[in-house]
Amino acid sequence: MSIPPGTPIAALDTPALLLDLDAIDANLGFLQRECDRRNIALRVHFKSLKCGGLARYLAARGVSAFLAAKLNEVETLLSAGVRDILLANEIVTPTKISRLASLAKSGDLAVCVDDADNVRALGAAVTEAGSTLGVLIEVDVGMRRCGVAPGAPVLELASLIQHTPGLHFRGLQGYEGHLQQIADAGERRSRCLAAVGPLIESRKLLETAGIVVPVVTGGGTGTWEFYASVEGVTEIQPGSFLLMDCFYHRLRPEFACSLSILTTVVSRRENWYVLDAGSKAISQDFGVPAIKSHTTERVVKLVEEHTRVEVDRQLPAIGSQREVLPAHCCATMNLHRVAIATRGGKVEAVWPIESSGRYD
Numbered sequence: 001m002s003i004p005p006g007t008p009i010a011a012l013d014t015p016a017l018l019l020d021l022d023a024i025d026a027n028l029g030f031l032q033r034e035c036d037r038r039n040i041a042l043r044v045h046f047k048s049l050k051c052g053g054l055a056r057y058l059a060a061r062g063v064s065a066f067l068a069a070k071l072n073e074v075e076t077l078l079s080a081g082v083r084d085i086l087l088a089n090e091i092v093t094p095t096k097i098s099r100l101a102s103l104a105k106s107g108d109l110a111v112c113v114d115d116a117d118n119v120r121a122l123g124a125a126v127t128e129a130g131s132t133l134g135v136l137i138e139v140d141v142g143m144r145r146c147g148v149a150p151g152a153p154v155l156e157l158a159s160l161i162q163h164t165p166g167l168h169f170r171g172l173q174g175y176e177g178h179l180q181q182i183a184d185a186g187e188r189r190s191r192c193l194a195a196v197g198p199l200i201e202s203r204k205l206l207e208t209a210g211i212v213v214p215v216v217t218g219g220g221t222g223t224w225e226f227y228a229s230v231e232g233v234t235e236i237q238p239g240s241f242l243l244m245d246c247f248y249h250r251l252r253p254e255f256a257c258s259l260s261i262l263t264t265v266v267s268r269r270e271n272w273y274v275l276d277a278g279s280k281a282i283s284q285d286f287g288v289p290a291i292k293s294h295t296t297e298r299v300v301k302l303v304e305e306h307t308r309v310e311v312d313r314q315l316p317a318i319g320s321q322r323e324v325l326p327a328h329c330c331a332t333m334n335l336h337r338v339a340i341a342t343r344g345g346k347v348e349a350v351w352p353i354e355s356s357g358r359y360d
């Protein structure tokens with residue numbers, strides 16, 4: 001796609017995924033300042049971004065540490081020049097373990113584990129590849145996804161990691177994904193603090209046994225400051241705060257929605273109009289999207305290639321543009337191949353979204 005820098009948004013064809021760089025700068029600057037104030041490290045979750053050009057843009061603004069959900073995201077980050085990457089998941093298939101062991105030669109990589117046999121397999125693979133790998137134990141802080149229970153199982157696994165050649169014990173990850181979307185901020189806070197408690201107890205257990213725990217990481221856009229306030233936490237790992245979506249924006253108005261899908265009105269009737277993008281371009285897994293700057297216009301239905309929007313007042317003309325704010329930014333990035341970065345209503349850069357549509 002050839003779109004020269006300086007092209008006005010109004011001249012773009014639709015649908016197109018837009019990233020407002022001024023809003024990204026504001027979101028990043030805000031959280032960097034808050035983390036600095038608390039002496040906490042910020043690791044940005046790349047599963048929300050998936051775009052190497054955006055990773056380079058953030059690196060130029062001081063982001064040195066990224067989190068990845070998948071190996072292909074690690075590859076995109078390495079190609080973008082990022083070195084400090086934590087793969088926040090368990091890697092267990094032989095093909096992926098040897099891919100990870102080989103990638104570990106090119107960066108400062110770490111991975112999460114929750115199983116002794118997996119630790120042994122990772123150790124054997126890095127020894128064979130001639131690389132080394134950081135390892136964090138994933139602790140289940142109540143989400144009931146991956147992770148070992150806090151306490152004795154953490155100590156057992158940490159001792160094994162310490163005695164496995166090629167692996168370096170880095171610390172603990174405890175992500176409380178089940179709490180991110182609790183509407184009441186007071187309840188979100190108290191449940192987050194309760195969830196992180198056993199993680200910190202596990203840290204103390206390791207330290208009493210003489211094991212150094214350099215990193216304790218977790219937290220997301222919904223809980224970042226509660227997580228960051230706990231003594232013993234060293235790092236937070238949110239992703240959505242940069243792009244945002246209309247769902248998270250209700251909980252976190254301090255972060256602006258920088259991601260939108262530019263669309264065109266292709267049809268209109270008595271009290272509704274239809275846009276030229278639907279569920280194939282706008283994720284609806286967290287609910288219906290919103291129309292940017294037109295708060296009285298209500299999205300009522302998305303189908304594959306169309307979105308129907310009801311209006312009380314004047315209908316927009318056919319050919320008018322609307323920016324749609326998705327209800328889930330991460331899943332929307334996964335639907336597009338190209339991101340158009342804009343500033344002040346004009347194109348600044350066009351970036352491929354290398355990790356979109358990939359699950360490996």
Ligand SMILES: Cc1ncc(COP(=O)(O)O)c(C=O)c1O
Pocket residue numbers: 045048088175177180218219220221222237238239240241330
């Ligand atoms: C391991 C992990 N850390 C952090 C996050 C936080 O992401 P977000 O800030 O987008 O809520 C997630 C979200 O899925 C996650 O899986």
